[in-house]
Amino acid sequence: MDLELLRRWVLGECDAGEREEVARWLAEDRSHERLVEVVRRMSAEPGAWTQSFDAGAAWSRVSRVVSSPEGERVVRVRTPGRVLSIGQRGGGAGFSGWRVAAWGLVAAAAIALGSKMAWGPLSRALSVPPASVPMREVIAARGQRAQVRLVDGTRVELAAGSRLTYPAAFTDSVRAVSLEGEAYFEVEHDARRPFLVRTRGGVTEDVGTSFVVRQYASDARLEVVVASGTVAVRAPGRNATTAREVGAGQLVRLDSSGGAEVRAVDLEQYLAWMHGRLVFRDTPFREVLAQLARWYDADFELADSTLASRRFTGAFQGESLDQIVSELAPPMHVRYERRGRTIVFSRMPGDR
Template sequence: MEHLISKYLINDLTREEEVKLKSWLEEDALNRKVFENIVADWKLSADEILTSKSAVLDRIVNSATPSHELPKERSLGAFDYLIRVAAVMVLGIGLYLVWDATNSAETSHVATQEVQIEKEAANGQKLTFELSDGTIVKLNSGSMLSYPKVFSESKREVTLVGEAFFDVARDESRPFKIKSGEVNVQVLGTSFNVRSYPDAEQIEVAVKTGSVSVESSFSESDVVLVPDEMVVYTTGSNFFDKKRIEDSQQVFGWMDQALIFEDRGIKDIIKELSRWYDVKFEIKRELDYKKAFTARYKNPTLKAVLESLSYAYDFEYEIDGKKVIIK
């Protein structure tokens, strides 16, 4: 059929040939796509190319004179030569476009894996979303997760700043790896919490289900955690303090709007409140930074927390929009 397409390109089809070409185009939707691909640079989709490019090439080649019919010998005139050259060009263009579309589809798949997405839970917010592999992520206030739009076939890697809870979809062929500050966390399928704020001196990893491997960026040695275990890493020390989780609410409670302070200093508490309520503090008086504070709240208002803190640390406060003045 390539000789008819060649004649179509040079506008030299007879009425009979036009009917024959039209019949071939209407015979199969794939025929029309091949035709359009050649004459109008129309590209097949990736799936169609992968499943039918062999059939396309066979149809183009086999549409020539059948092998058992010997062509009549005749001299090759200038017009016939032009048609044959055009046919070769058409076949070459068709093969190139099929190759180009296939190559473009493969490039597109790789490019999709390289696209990085950043999800951020601003101060005062919490986010829950799903990754391409089915992993569920819950971001705490003031946190950000960077991850590829589509994970590769060999690995799943994300980068965390702040705090997040992961419920990882199990895939033994592709471990799930989290890079967070000076700590790397690797799992196959489990649920756990990572707390790693840039302004904090410690990074915490706590396991709810399954098992987790935690290692420092400065060492190849790792710590393996099982359910109800956690590890506290002091930045810059390359030291892991592994311990049992005595109070799961203290670690995982933030997902249920539980605000818990256990022997915390006012400096850390102010940082936590700044993220939780998206406010900034202006301190106009001296505070006892060595004094520890313990309290539990369930979905509290900022005013309720400040009331109890004001009694404990003996200060007055004023809430002015997104600013808290301690005086």
């Protein structure tokens, strides 16, 4: 159809012959009315088709996510049969969830707390940087993993049920972040600005490295596993001279009295979670369940506390929680049953 003719028709500028032509065309199909309607709007709403939007203001909103901390991402762990969405209205795309994670961390925190995870008095245990620098927080709730790239280029991968707090900008002398839970760090080394990871039970300082730091609220000891380079670990409040240096392939455990235990470990076991694998080697049952609870956002109970110290060796990848539990029970010599959301393990009959 001739758009110019329609425009003139809409404006009442047509002669009788043209009016008849348009009327005939309109009668042909209902969809033709649609076009007339658009033409009407286009010629009758001055300015509506050229309205301006403030790209500059929009950029300043968008760039908060893009540039201040190099972008944060909450990655959903693929737990079959369970769809997690954080702070998300309606069944939208994962992206909206991500945006909520970056902009509305309070919501994410509320959800994490709501899922029966005790975070503990985090701020009291950590030395807090000057209040002038705004703090940011990324949380991987239970059943989730999160990736963060910090302003200095350091890459952080947060394990399920973990929280990372860091300043929006680092100072000239130090780059300090706080962690509760478990995270893998790949630090952009800068000798003039050491990178520190503060946890309840100690401070980990990189010396050009990638490493995993782990101390959940329920963990008495701080564990650091070094994948490459060297890190120095020290108890909170101690000065750097007391630090224990640990090299690649080593694990250091720091207990609350400052005692350190260093030993060589199989890195695969400690780094596997980043590739979606859960690896257990001679791991106490209690810890196996704590880990599964975080990964699958599940609740477990032991009917008999002596079961907690039994040990399990095995690996999982991509299995559903039901599959894992059914594979876990026979070697552990336990029975299990579901009670609502909780899975309860108990001793086999006649087992002592």
